[in-house]
Amino acid sequence: MPSARQYHAPAVPATAVVKKAPGVFRKITFQLKFHTLFGQELFIVGNHLLLGNNDLAGALSMEYENGDYWRAVIELNEAQCTDQEITYNYVLKNADGLISFDWGADKKFNPAKLCKAETIFYDAWNYAGYFENAFYTEPFKQVLLKHNHTAIKSDHVGKTTHVLMVKSPLLQAGQTLCILGNTVELGNWDTVAPVLMNRQEGEDCFTASLDLGHASFPIAYKYGVYDTEKNIFLLYEDGDNRILNDPGAKNKQVTVNDGFTILPDNTWKGAGVAIPVFGLRSEQSLGVGEFTDLKLLVNWARTTGLKLIQLLPVNDTTATHSWTDSYPYAAISAFALHPIYLNVEVLAGTKNKTIRQKISKERERLNHLPEVDYESVIKIKWLIIKELYAEAKNDFSLHKDYQDYFEQNKHWLEPYAAFCHLRDLYGTVDFNQWPQYARYDAAAIQTLIGSHQDEIGLHYYIQYNLHLQLKEATAYAHENGIIVKGDIPIGVYRHGVDAWQNPELYHMDAQAGAPPDDFAVKGQNWGFPTYNWERMREDGFAWWKQRFEQMSYYFDAFRIDHILGFFRIFSIPMHAIEGIMGHFVPAIPVRINEFHSRKINVDLHRFIQPYISDQVLWEIFGHDNDLVKKEFLQSAGDGSYSLKPAFATQRQVETYFATLENDEHHQKVKTGLFDLISNVILFEAEQADGMHFHFRFGMENTSSYRHLDEQTKQALHELYIDYFFRRQDEFWKKEALLKLPALKRVTNMLVCGEDLGLVPACVPDVMHQLGLLSLEIQRMPKASHTKFFNPKDAPYLSVVTPSTHDMSTIRGWWEEDKTTIQQFYNEELGEPGTAPYYCEPWINKAIVLQHLHSPAMWSIFQLQDILGISEQLRRENPGEERINVPANPRHYWQYRMHLTLESLLAANAFNEEFHGYVIASGRLSD
Template sequence: MPPLESSEIKDRLSATLTAAQWDRLGYRKRAGVAVPLFSLYSEKSQGIGDYTDLTLLADWCEQCGLTVIQLLPLNDVGFNFRPYDALSMFALEPMYISLRALKGVDAKEYSRQLKSLQQNFPTGSIRVNYTVKSAKLELLWTVFLSRNWDTVDDFKLFLEDNRFWIDDYALFKIIKQYQGDKNWEDWETPLRQRDPGVLAAFGKAHTQEVAFQKWLQWQAAAQLQSAKQYANQKGIYLMGDIPFLVSRDSADVWSRQEYFKLHLASGAPPDAYSAMGQRWGMPPYHWEAMAAKGYDYLIHKLKVAERFFDLYRIDHFVGVFRLWTIELGESLDRGGLNGRFDPADESLWEEHGRRLVEVMRQATAMLPCAEDLGVIPHCSYKILDKYGILGMDIQRWNRDWAQTFRFKAPEDYRFKSIAVISTHDMSSFRTWWEYEAGTVDEEYFKRKCEQRGMDFGWFKDRLFDPVSGLPGRLHWKPEIDSADRLAAIMGRPVHELKEFTELYSSTYAEPVQFWDYLGLPQPWKYGFSNRLGKAALAAINRSASMFSIQMMQDWTCMSRIYKDIDFSTYRINAPGTVSDENWTLVLPISLEQFLELPEK
């Protein structure tokens, strides 16, 4: 299919229900970068990237011709440091505040402390040292105490504009601190059940500490708004990531318990990429209770976000239609295996999702985009199309799964989509090619064997190479060169082994098929090369998708900055795992050094 002309793009998108949002952004194809703020740093950063560093990222985007910056959630995560498990859907993470750019503060007065902070928390490591948060908060407390902020008009206006959430949030933070960081469900009954008299007395006894939490939010908001304004002046737009769910142990759940089904935990059902499914733990929404209040929580969440972002990514978009839920009493080691969808009645899904999407559309001028991955109900595609919401087409997953398993040609990507090489929940392109392409998830194969009463160990020895690959990834032996050969070893007819033969067909020839997709001459070659990286980027950028947004490490995969990186472990997050390395990845060089790179 030939590329669409700009007039055709406008005609298609202006006919959707988000025409007003598209009018504001412009009817044109765009390229952008996706990166967590914790992965960035500048020469002025104190141990971790901060909101003001986004201006340098905007400079880099301008150099590269990129017009979208997609960020991971920037909400306050407390001390758990999991961006999709926030303490609030409204509050920003104070760890990212720049102490050199505080409103109403002369940074020169704290030059000694700032220098000490940078010395104690140097940047340049491959992993974040999150203890910097406590150190930054300690210095911010000192700054806060240096003057009376109650008379600052801008601060008072900020509090008025955020009255829907900020009082409960600030009180929650301080109660939690005095409760030894215990989950709010383990607090004393009057605090847990929000006894008005007890809460008022606590707030009065801790007036200054509660005010500090509000002051932090004022400072964070000012810095992020300033970064957005700087980027917008360069024609660059910020895309925020709006988590669909909020932490069970959050100010939002504590202050609005009636909006959540606290006897359940959210998750995802098993699939080919997560054999056990997932159990995230966040409580599902009680939509009926929220609807009775006019969806005020959902609307205010978006109203706050649009101060900082021009577009927003709806995380777990399929959850808008139905959400996988697990009873709290289920064993944690069962993951998401024993769950059910809510609503359970599939006939309700489309209208349920349409109603929520319509509320979101009317609530904000931001353009919505959707993370529509996983097990996807058919109605999701219908709503995305009707509303002009861009879904996600992932290069390594965008294939003809029904027949040939070949990769879809770039021109066959969805027009209303964002073309992506990898996400924060996936391995980077280099890691995928060097360690995962052509392999099978061991846990998934094991579970399929167990479901059939087959001896996994026996088949593993006969089907897979015992030495090559990453832990948890299985490489087919070269002699398993057909589905018939696979069936012969498994001792059953091909038609009885559909799940196994499909798994084989989608993985055994994967490298060969990807090489063909890129238009590179066979035979394909092991190992990453600049030629391969350039071909993958070229293919994704000529796709039919409206946007091409790539992780920073994929845009720069051919750079010499990665020469000492071990790509077997170089990823942002491994879903379904608990690891000290999740959400800690830092890019190898500073933003100033990125600006000096010759490869752009």
């Protein structure tokens, strides 16, 4: 046997903190081995009064003993020993106030079922970053691993002195855990007849009740895997022996929660497909993908061995009733579903022949279009929905299922429906312009609802039927062993119901965006207000909890869009148009004395005002510079210029040019003025005291910086590097740890973070601590010293993909930059010679196979990248495969599959080929 390792505490005197109740009936002791540092404290919180009723303010304090052991005791009277399950967790409080939770929901007991006067729990801390925890999220428990459960009929134990508990997520059907040890009761290491453990369906832990009343202590033991069908022992867990020291006593029961077995639990791998719902095409849909089309996609995924379908946001974006509403990340509600995804033919049923004929006629026209005609589709759907509602409005609300739905969702459904009614009544979603109800008032809205029941009821009707169709589609996915992954946008729409209903949760005087990168050289301005995290924290992130709960109705996993926003957000002032004008919030600013200490001559006007000279004007405007001087600038008399007050901000310039013809000349001048306004080195910090500043991102690319003397440039560069890449890291880490752990605790969905862009050094550590899956993209390496990321280097808790909806597909990328592609061809694919001009099917396949064979938990592909393997199925023009262009704020989101799902399902040769690749890569398939 392997050498012994002490795993549990020896018996120690009960000197711990005790919460007493009059008339002690049951005594419960909690003991945890956990190495702490000076200033750290441990608590126990749970759904019982003595454990704080899940409120940290009343949590049970633990007392440090010796050898890194912590201990606490509660005493219950007979009235408190109710037949109710108590779930508890350990909590670590750091000296700086940050809180860390012991993860999982498997630490629990029922006081009424405790058979001894005293029970002691020896527990193991469950670090949230253990990858095994991923397998206890809903998608694995309810779908992917659900059928692996093997029930065991336990041998009856006359009395129980010890209960052993442990988790082991990846046992196959027909397998269970067993215990072997150096005592007669544990078989003296005999593998022929070990003690079998049982896991109740729906529970996480394998358990075994033991009578060790006559055993000699300490006991060495290990867990093993047993095949219940062949009745043979398979293998021991790795690691040293575990040690049980506490012999218990006549009126005392010992329960040991050992955490996880030491088995290779990073072997499960799955593959998935990503496509927006609007991009689906079927013979029965009406010009756009619909929730009902997901069933056909499920059938194809099952055929090819895929286990996951990833979608873009599906929330309602109806702000203008025009094509600009096609942007799925600008939802007018974080809860409501988009009416465009409703299958109106299913809603009409078989009896309504007139409407069905109308649908059939429109379908023939719209389904022949290569892309989504958003305005035509939404117009015809609204006409049909209103006809159907007129027939159903007196009946649908009487159904109990609807009434249950309404009660569960009324906290957002009523404000949303009222908002939609007012939007259409006043012709705008900008509630600030409404003559009435510009400020949300719950009582006034209830009166409005009562007086406009028909108009507002229309939106109840739509949302309920969208709910039914999406719920049915995801249930169908589950029945076929496939999970569905949703997407949570980082922001909310400025003129949406969330901002109207709860404006205090957002900074309405700011705009969220992203700094410049290779995909958007002037940054991105999403226009969303930024979150007021301080206010959200006051009520325990109640809005986020509701949002996650809503997601859980339909999705098993979700992607957090721009998770970097939980560390810091790129905040852009309202007077700016381009993202380049923003800075990170929160951020530690540069103090004026730091310039002095680095011998930088601080000319504040020179650094914070646009630098405009004749040379700069010629570089930007060429022969138009005289016109610009005359119309928009004023001379300072020293060869420099400043903008006239009427054109001092990008917003003012935008407003002015909106009144002029949108021709090439005016666009050139407007863009040039934007460039002048952003030609600064510093932004004055919010304190506005002239003492604190933020660097403009990409300072070194400005002519303002280039025209400085070399000594000043070098000193500024060093301070710039310190500002962006050194001083903020611990600060941003703490910001994330104040938000993300609390948010992750309110959901048991699998959480993936979109951690792309300018990634602070602290991000990987925080995501690892919390067990969040990262996103790894081959052409966007996170390491600055390399051009590409190799999928074989991916961490296990990650998603690897060759492209996302925000970038070109594999084939499109291949035609963008021939120098980059040549390097990729030779170094990453290992191919000699000149790279082919076009991405031939074998190249596309090679890249897909690289990702399939990655050690990452998930490899997920845009459907376009999968079809790129096939010469017969791929789209002719790869430029038509792209879904979004982030650099274009007015991009029309209208991508649609070029072939139907029915024809894809009928492509047997390709489906079998791809299924073979999935199986060969070790990514599981039925």
